[in-house]
Amino acid sequence: TRTTRPQRLLRAVIINAVRGDPDSVIRAIDHFCKHTEWAMNIGDEKGAILDSVVMETSPSTVLELGTYCGYSAVRITRLLPPSTRLITVEMNPDYACVARQVIQHAGLQDKVCVLEGQSADLIPKMAEMFGIQTFDFVFLDHWKDRYLPDIRLLEDCSLLAQGSVVLADNVVCPGTPDYLNYIRSNLNYRSRFYQAHLEYTRVLDGLEKSEYLGCRQGKRQ
Numbered sequence: 001t002r003t004t005r006p007q008r009l010l011r012a013v014i015i016n017a018v019r020g021d022p023d024s025v026i027r028a029i030d031h032f033c034k035h036t037e038w039a040m041n042i043g044d045e046k047g048a049i050l051d052s053v054v055m056e057t058s059p060s061t062v063l064e065l066g067t068y069c070g071y072s073a074v075r076i077t078r079l080l081p082p083s084t085r086l087i088t089v090e091m092n093p094d095y096a097c098v099a100r101q102v103i104q105h106a107g108l109q110d111k112v113c114v115l116e117g118q119s120a121d122l123i124p125k126m127a128e129m130f131g132i133q134t135f136d137f138v139f140l141d142h143w144k145d146r147y148l149p150d151i152r153l154l155e156d157c158s159l160l161a162q163g164s165v166v167l168a169d170n171v172v173c174p175g176t177p178d179y180l181n182y183i184r185s186n187l188n189y190r191s192r193f194y195q196a197h198l199e200y201t202r203v204l205d206g207l208e209k210s211e212y213l214g215c216r217q218g219k220r221q
């Protein structure tokens, strides 16, 4: 096929969504993925859980790992107060290119920074690049094998503060067992599992929300 799936998803947004209306962009992507072509956006069911966690956190600084086509970037950013920015990291340049156009179609381009590169390389530079100390909200949605090393890297770079919230997608499907074992047995976090389904399917999946409690000692026996 000449076009890629992200390009076909972007075309559906341009055709079906109202420019400057984030909710119509979200609806257009969900319709495309339900009726035309599955794509790995968080989707409407898990997306509603993401919305509620963002609203209850009301973060000032937000980091997303794994942009893909920008669906969750639009979901998150549409809920943020005017002065708040989202930093989202995507290692695939083709995905990043489509995401910037989806985010622009939603009218949110001034509130989102799509960073191209590997999370492992970019996380240590975040504080300096953006003049921030910590992230109030982190959304993990990139690659299951990077969740654990990247949460450790965020800790080592002191980018989490007491009360910071980390939300992880796909902890059941495809599954992130090493991350779940770490975060659920670590006394520095209070974790809660939200049962849901893999986007646009009836396959079981879920989100893990973990609040950073600050740096305590030891680990649960």
Ligand SMILES: O=c1[nH]cnc2c(O)cc(-c3ccc(F)cc3)cc12
Pocket: 040, 041, 042, 066, 141, 142, 143, 144, 169, 170, 173, 174, 198, 199
């Ligand atoms: O690789 C992924 N990154 C981020 N999110 C994902 C996501 O929500 C779903 C899946 C996925 C799940 C089942 C399947 F059969 C094929 C792909 C992958 C990712």
Ligand SMILES: [Mg+2]
Pocket: 040, 041, 042, 141, 169, 170
């Ligand atoms: Mg996902």
